Amino acid sequence: MTTEIRSHAEARHTRADATAALLRELVAHLRKNRTQLREEWARRITESKLLTAMTREEIFAEATSVYDNYVEVLETGSVEALQAYARNLSERIIPRGVETHEVLGIVLLLRDVLARSLFKKYQADFALLNSVLDAYEPAANRIANTVAVGFVQERERIIRQQQEAIRELSTPVLQVRDRLLILPIIGVIDSLRARQLTEQLLRGIRANRAKVVVVDITGVPSVDATVANHLVQTVDASRLMGANVIVTGLSSEIAQTLVTIGVDLSKINAVGDLQGGIEEAERMLGYAVMMPEPPSTEVKA
Amino acid sequence: MRVPILKQSQYLIASIQSALNDEELLQLRDDLARDVGRYRSRGVIIDVTVLDVMDSFAVRTLRAIAHMIRLRGAETVIVGIQAEVAFAMVQLGLTLEDITTALDLEEGLACLNRQVAGARHVQ
Numbered sequence: 001m002t003t004e005i006r007s008h009a010e011a012r013h014t015r016a017d018a019t020a021a022l023l024r025e026l027v028a029h030l031r032k033n034r035t036q037l038r039e040e041w042a043r044r045i046t047e048s049k050l051l052t053a054m055t056r057e058e059i060f061a062e063a064t065s066v067y068d069n070y071v072e073v074l075e076t077g078s079v080e081a082l083q084a085y086a087r088n089l090s091e092r093i094i095p096r097g098v099e100t101h102e103v104l105g106i107v108l109l110l111r112d113v114l115a116r117s118l119f120k121k122y123q124a125d126f127a128l129l130n131s132v133l134d135a136y137e138p139a140a141n142r143i144a145n146t147v148a149v150g151f152v153q154e155r156e157r158i159i160r161q162q163q164e165a166i167r168e169l170s171t172p173v174l175q176v177r178d179r180l181l182i183l184p185i186i187g188v189i190d191s192l193r194a195r196q197l198t199e200q201l202l203r204g205i206r207a208n209r210a211k212v213v214v215v216d217i218t219g220v221p222s223v224d225a226t227v228a229n230h231l232v233q234t235v236d237a238s239r240l241m242g243a244n245v246i247v248t249g250l251s252s253e254i255a256q257t258l259v260t261i262g263v264d265l266s267k268i269n270a271v272g273d274l275q276g277g278i279e280e281a282e283r284m285l286g287y288a289v290m291m292p293e294p295p296s297t298e299v300k301a
Numbered sequence: 302m303r304v305p306i307l308k309q310s311q312y313l314i315a316s317i318q319s320a321l322n323d324e325e326l327l328q329l330r331d332d333l334a335r336d337v338g339r340y341r342s343r344g345v346i347i348d349v350t351v352l353d354v355m356d357s358f359a360v361r362t363l364r365a366i367a368h369m370i371r372l373r374g375a376e377t378v379i380v381g382i383q384a385e386v387a388f389a390m391v392q393l394g395l396t397l398e399d400i401t402t403a404l405d406l407e408e409g410l411a412c413l414n415r416q417v418a419g420a421r422h423v424q
Binding site: 202203206237239267 | 403409
């Protein structure tokens with residue numbers, strides 16, 4: 001039994017040795033044919049219309065780096081350097097609009113180009129080809145995986161960063177007079193932001209004991225059914241807290257859109273612009289703004 | 302626990318002290334409908350400050366109370382709805398359209414004063 005175990009271990013050992021030897025051979029082959037394979041790969045990338053956002057020279061430069069990294073991973077078995085490179089590459093190409101499928105596509109293309117060159121080299125000896133592929137495939141899969149994961153992670157990082165930025169940009173609730181708040185909304189409203197806005201407003205109503213709120217949407221580029229619905233919800237929630245809402249800054253285009261899509265805005269008290277809204281709110285609160293008497297210009301005789 | 306109903310000059314104040322189950326809500330409804338007549342009140346304030354959840358039954362019952370009290374010749378104001386509760390209610394479509402709401406007890410009293418004074422002017 002012990003001998004059996006030992007022979008198993010030995011077999012595993014020799015297999016590992018064999019794989020390492022094959023990988024060494026593979027690396028040598030890839031190094032030797034570097035120029036030709038790299039060109040073949042760059043050609044296939046252009047042919048498949050991948051990385052269209054980049055110029056030919058850029059594709060070739062990146063292809064060279066990826067190729068060298070690829071060979072290095074095959075040689076050392078460590079993906080760390082490739083990971084760092086993939087992150088760096090993603091950082092550079094994501095802002096230029098490169099898509100996930102393109103990145104995955106080019107790595108799979110390289111995998112294909114290299115596999116084909118192996119087929120060609122070992123076509124005479126099928127058994128040897130088989131064991132070369134046994135050594136090559138897992139490593140190649142790991143590389144493809146690493147690059148794809150690196151790209152997606154970078155993407156997610158950017159998305160998180162942007163969400164954070166939007167959250168920081170979120171709208172202030174300002175008190176203009178006793179019991180009167182204004183909420184100037186600028187930018188696109190999505191569900192998350194609408195929710196945040198409403199929460200902020202409700203907190204502001206409680207903190208300032210507001211009776212009237214003027215919501216100004218002059219800075220909102222487009223209003224569709226969803227946004228209108230959010231607005232109605234904000235108005236309703238504020239009313240439940242005992243505050244009246246005046247919506248201002250509905251442009252003629254937005255008004256037309258809303259009427260066309262048939263949003264029920266009967267609950268919304270709308271006033272043309274922010275100034276009008278504040279004036280209306282002051283009326284509701286019983287304020288009266290008066291001009292001071294102009295100083296008399298007549299000179300008494 | 303029964304909701305205490307306080308008489309404050311011509312108004313009644315029902316100040317909810319803890320979360321209510323359905324039965325207690327109905328009890329509140331019956332008590333208020335009875336007391337409005339008994340004390341010839343002009344207005345009712347229901348203070349829901351302590352409630353951190355309002356389900357559809359609670360909202361429906363509050364609305365029923367308000368309608369009932371209107372039929373008995375008085376006005377109802379619901380005060381103290383918390384921000385989170387307000388938000389949740391709106392999401393569920395429970396908006397209490399035709400019911401007067403106010404921030405807190407003080408506001409509710411001011412609101413009733415205005416409404417009752419307005420009603421007098423008409424008469």
